[in-house]
Amino acid sequence: MIEGEKLIPINIEEQMKSAYIDYSMSVIVSRALPDVRDGLKPVHRRVLFGMHELGIKSTGAYKKSARVVGEVLGKYHPHGDTSVYDSMVRMAQSWSVRYMMVDGQGNFGSVDGDSPAAMRYTEVRMQKISEEMLSDIEKETIDYRLNFDDTLNEPTVLPTRIPNLLVNGASGIAVGMATNMAPHNLTEVINGIEAYIDNRDIDVDGLMEHIKAPDFPTGGIIYGYEGVKEAFHTGRGKVVIRAKAIFEEVKGRDCIIVTEIPYLVNKAEMIKKTAELVNEKKLEGIANIRDESDRNGMRIVYVLKKDAIPNIILNKLYKYTSLQTSFSVNNIALVKGRPEMLNLKDLIHHFVEHRHEVVTRRTEFDLKKAEARAHILEGLIIASDNIDEVIAIIRGSKNGDEAREKLMARFELTEIQAKAIVEMRLRQLTGLEQDKLRSEYEEIMLLIADLKDILSSEERRMEIIKNELIAIREKYGDERRSVIEYAGGDMRIEDMIPDSKVVVTISHAGYVKRTPLSEYKTQNRGGKGQKGVATRNEDFLEHLFVGTNHQYMMFFTQKGKVFWMRVYEIPEGTKVSKGRALQNLINIESDDKVKAFLVTEDLKDEEYINSHYVIMATKQGQVKKTLLEQYSRPRTNGVQAITVKEGDELLEAKLTNGSSQVMLAVKSGKTIRFEEEKTRPMGRTASGVRGITLAHDKDEVIGMIAVDDMESEILVVSEKGYGKRSKLEDYRITNRGGKGVKTLNISDKTGELVSIKNVTDEDDLMIINKSGITIRMEVEQLRTMGRATQGVRLININENDSIAAVAKVMKDDEEVEENTEATIEDSTEGSIETNQE
Numbered sequence: 001m002i003e004g005e006k007l008i009p010i011n012i013e014e015q016m017k018s019a020y021i022d023y024s025m026s027v028i029v030s031r032a033l034p035d036v037r038d039g040l041k042p043v044h045r046r047v048l049f050g051m052h053e054l055g056i057k058s059t060g061a062y063k064k065s066a067r068v069v070g071e072v073l074g075k076y077h078p079h080g081d082t083s084v085y086d087s088m089v090r091m092a093q094s095w096s097v098r099y100m101m102v103d104g105q106g107n108f109g110s111v112d113g114d115s116p117a118a119m120r121y122t123e124v125r126m127q128k129i130s131e132e133m134l135s136d137i138e139k140e141t142i143d144y145r146l147n148f149d150d151t152l153n154e155p156t157v158l159p160t161r162i163p164n165l166l167v168n169g170a171s172g173i174a175v176g177m178a179t180n181m182a183p184h185n186l187t188e189v190i191n192g193i194e195a196y197i198d199n200r201d202i203d204v205d206g207l208m209e210h211i212k213a214p215d216f217p218t219g220g221i222i223y224g225y226e227g228v229k230e231a232f233h234t235g236r237g238k239v240v241i242r243a244k245a246i247f248e249e250v251k252g253r254d255c256i257i258v259t260e261i262p263y264l265v266n267k268a269e270m271i272k273k274t275a276e277l278v279n280e281k282k283l284e285g286i287a288n289i290r291d292e293s294d295r296n297g298m299r300i301v302y303v304l305k306k307d308a309i310p311n312i313i314l315n316k317l318y319k320y321t322s323l324q325t326s327f328s329v330n331n332i333a334l335v336k337g338r339p340e341m342l343n344l345k346d347l348i349h350h351f352v353e354h355r356h357e358v359v360t361r362r363t364e365f366d367l368k369k370a371e372a373r374a375h376i377l378e379g380l381i382i383a384s385d386n387i388d389e390v391i392a393i394i395r396g397s398k399n400g401d402e403a404r405e406k407l408m409a410r411f412e413l414t415e416i417q418a419k420a421i422v423e424m425r426l427r428q429l430t431g432l433e434q435d436k437l438r439s440e441y442e443e444i445m446l447l448i449a450d451l452k453d454i455l456s457s458e459e460r461r462m463e464i465i466k467n468e469l470i471a472i473r474e475k476y477g478d479e480r481r482s483v484i485e486y487a488g489g490d491m492r493i494e495d496m497i498p499d500s501k502v503v504v505t506i507s508h509a510g511y512v513k514r515t516p517l518s519e520y521k522t523q524n525r526g527g528k529g530q531k532g533v534a535t536r537n538e539d540f541l542e543h544l545f546v547g548t549n550h551q552y553m554m555f556f557t558q559k560g561k562v563f564w565m566r567v568y569e570i571p572e573g574t575k576v577s578k579g580r581a582l583q584n585l586i587n588i589e590s591d592d593k594v595k596a597f598l599v600t601e602d603l604k605d606e607e608y609i610n611s612h613y614v615i616m617a618t619k620q621g622q623v624k625k626t627l628l629e630q631y632s633r634p635r636t637n638g639v640q641a642i643t644v645k646e647g648d649e650l651l652e653a654k655l656t657n658g659s660s661q662v663m664l665a666v667k668s669g670k671t672i673r674f675e676e677e678k679t680r681p682m683g684r685t686a687s688g689v690r691g692i693t694l695a696h697d698k699d700e701v702i703g704m705i706a707v708d709d710m711e712s713e714i715l716v717v718s719e720k721g722y723g724k725r726s727k728l729e730d731y732r733i734t735n736r737g738g739k740g741v742k743t744l745n746i747s748d749k750t751g752e753l754v755s756i757k758n759v760t761d762e763d764d765l766m767i768i769n770k771s772g773i774t775i776r777m778e779v780e781q782l783r784t785m786g787r788a789t790q791g792v793r794l795i796n797i798n799e800n801d802s803i804a805a806v807a808k809v810m811k812d813d814e815e816v817e818e819n820t821e822a823t824i825e826d827s828t829e830g831s832i833e834t835n836q837e
Helices: 012-032 042-054 065-075 081-090 128-134 164-168 186-198 204-208 226-234 267-279 310-320 344-385 387-395 400-411 415-422 431-456 458-476
Strands: 102-105 123-126 144-146 153-155 170-173 178-181 221-223 236-242 244-250 253-260 286-291 300-304 324-330 332-335 338-341 483-485 501-507 511-516 541-548 552-557 561-566 594-600 613-618 622-627 650-656 661-666 670-675 701-707 713-718 722-727 753-759 763-769 773-778 803-810
Touching (some): 042 065, 042 081, 042 128, 164 186, 164 344, 186 204, 186 344, 186 458, 226 324, 267 286, 300 310, 344 387, 541 763
Parallel strands (some): 221 483
Antiparallel strands (some): 144 153, 236 324, 244 253, 501 511, 613 622, 763 803
16 A cells, blocks of 8 residues: 555445435436426437437428538537437337427338438438427527536426427436326327416326327227226326228228337338237237338238137237237426426426426516617617717717717717727717607607516416417427227127127037037928037937127026126137036036026126016926026026925026016926016025926926017927927916917827927927937918917927927028028127027
8 A cells, every 4th residue: 555545445335325326316317317498318308308409400402311410419418329329219219109300311220120221321410390399599598508528508498389298298217217208199288288378277187188199190999998097197097009000801801900010110020020919829810911011101911811800809819919019108207406306287287387488588688688778779879869969079089999089978878888989880870860860769668568567477478478388389289099998998808709609509518619600501301400519429409599709608407506708708619519517617516407598688787687587397297487687697506596495406497688488388288478577576596486296206497488569379289200380378367377378280190299399480499309300490381370289390300309498590691592502601680599588
């Protein structure tokens, strides 16, 4: 150690803490966060100020970017040249900032992520709007500070007329905090500021009537409004942005055409990743992706496969690719040098305060200047009134100083006035010039009075701020680019599943599957039918119903429990596949069996669940009615739907609106009809009341229907393939619990009754045999007969075979030719009748 030096021991932990805090504060204040007043970070401010100092105006010639970067680096920003150039490039990219601040010439990159050309190749000048950010800077409207080497002054903030922080947003990562502010529409923002100036007590909701939502440079759709609301109210929120897409047919193929993508998404990267998902089979239905974008605009074409549904594919693209992204708003900006989280009103308040200070300081500067000029004019007017004497004094003086002093003494002038008189030109002695002096003096006195009035009235200053903003709006305001879809929200899985018609089948052994309805064909009465399912030995189809993918499905078991599932959750199979065991899908006991289904709409819809009932029937003739609301809270292990007595089992469940008529049919061929209102609503666990009295011990209920449409007719089917259609009024209304009336003349030829349905001419019938054969036929082919007849043969049944189940579907608008198998196409008109009879 050199003599005279001294070692001071320092705790390294304390030293590290202190040094890191200094560093982090430097990053926060001098690098990463924008100032709330002009919305600029130091580097952007220095770029604009540097261009201003170089005189690179929007109307002048372009200058090499390297020239500007050099100016900024050498004078104000002692960092790497790339940091300055990259910042300047971003200010010139139409897809990065909502209102460009730099006018670039040359290659400034692209939305595909291409990098810009080097700064020695590109040229820049100011945009017109940037000049508005620097207007009045020469009028002492802002404070300056010394630059990094204390040789020059640089502005601490710009006297901007543009609410830049709101219209262009900002993003930056500091130490321990970050900012991410969304861009907005200039017209909307100025409307909001106007509203704030008119009423300082306006709340955020009031401001949101003017400033609807962020407005991104790349357009797109703002999907859902909750995140926007939260961001405006608190300064934090998540704004979901979707690409703008339309459907087109190109050369006979359905295509999705994307014309706008979300903000900050790299187009080329997005297309590449989408192609990878398609190749990996994670995204199906897309045959090809083409980027047809050119200088006229963006156009990304997703060519779809033939059977793909455009809407569903688009929803999948939103879910799995960058066609939908979210912008996390985090409004942190520097307020008086300190970082603060700000809501919409705070941002507007600070901008208006800044403008108020600029207008005040500008007025003070103008007043000072006007008063100085008035002072000189007063001296000149005195001189012109005494011109001969003034000339004599000047001619009689040895030099200028002496002339000044004599004039000051003679006319009680100040040094400034005397100097101005001595330096007067001879032409100012003409009569015309003297009149000019007087009129200028009068004008300047009026100006001084006006400026003093401005300084004494805050109301006038606010009016000036407002008028200047209105002028900016007229000059630079434009239409919104981002569309707001208020109804949007979190994407649900239903959005990616078509709400198409499907047939759900369940076999005797409990195998379930769903199949598109279009796979089934229509045949005429008396046809042989076609193979509908592959079943295992001794298994046969027992249940079939038709619904749509988005509906809820309720499974009622013979023990009286109910389970829930969405139709789309049932595994899809082909018409001939076996399906999946129901036990694998719902937690049903091994000795229990599903007996009935209900298909309902949205169980979260309060109005719907409180205006519908579930009516259940057991084999022994018990009926029970319960409000649907009781079954609207699904549980994995199901809930008790009805208490079933020993020796009985639940047979059927129907959805009603509370004013239906109930019909029960028994094996022995009798049917009872009574008003639903005769059965009072009961709780979930009740066991119900008597619906029909059975003829003998072997007799049992085979079906129940709930009739709403009094025009509909009753169709009954026996196990040997006989069926009959009769009018509803043939069955008189009786009290609940009676024996019923004859509905089909039962004989050995017909076999016992197996099904009862209410039908119209608009219905098709689907019949399934125990052997797995299905036939689809039109109800209108069956003539209406009397109640006690035997009926007609509906289907030719092989010996030892019998009918397992009968379901009805609404007829589709397609002609069916004799003995042909015409495919039934789904149609918008052909709404499907479900088990909601």
